[in-house]
Amino acid sequence: MPNVEFLLADGGRRVVAAKVGESLMYAATRTLTPGIVAECGGNLSCGTCHVFVDAAWSSRLPPKSEEEEMVLEGVAEEPTEHSRLSCQIRMTAELDGIVVQVPASQR
Numbered sequence: 238m239p240n241v242e243f244l245l246a247d248g249g250r251r252v253v254a255a256k257v258g259e260s261l262m263y264a265a266t267r268t269l270t271p272g273i274v275a276e277c278g279g280n281l282s283c284g285t286c287h288v289f290v291d292a293a294w295s296s297r298l299p300p301k302s303e304e305e306e307m308v309l310e311g312v313a314e315e316p317t318e319h320s321r322l323s324c325q326i327r328m329t330a331e332l333d334g335i336v337v338q339v340p341a342s343q344r
């Protein structure tokens with residue numbers, strides 16, 4: 238199972254074992270990882286699953302869809318080039334060890 242390392246807003250870190258095929262958001266919410274709200278349940282409409290993907294990993298992800306770009310424009314914390322909606326990141330064995338920063342605020 239690929240591991241995801243979450244860098245939490247309080248400075249802590251948490252490593253979660255994700256299942257291949259599930260979204261990074263789902264791996265976070267089913268383990269009650271703080272800061273990933275995911276109000277819309279992965280329907281690409283709320284933006285409360287925003288994460289900053291570590292630069293070393295960001296380029297290994299498939300490109301954002303137009304819809305993802307649009308939702309990212311409305312997230313609570315200013316998005317960067319490494320911003321992604323975690324509900325759109327499908328976990329694969331190749332993503333084992335991915336590191337993501339959880340924003341300080343999600344709305």
Ligand code: FES
Nearest residue numbers: 277279283284324
């Ligand atoms: S969970 Fe709502 S956009 Fe990802």
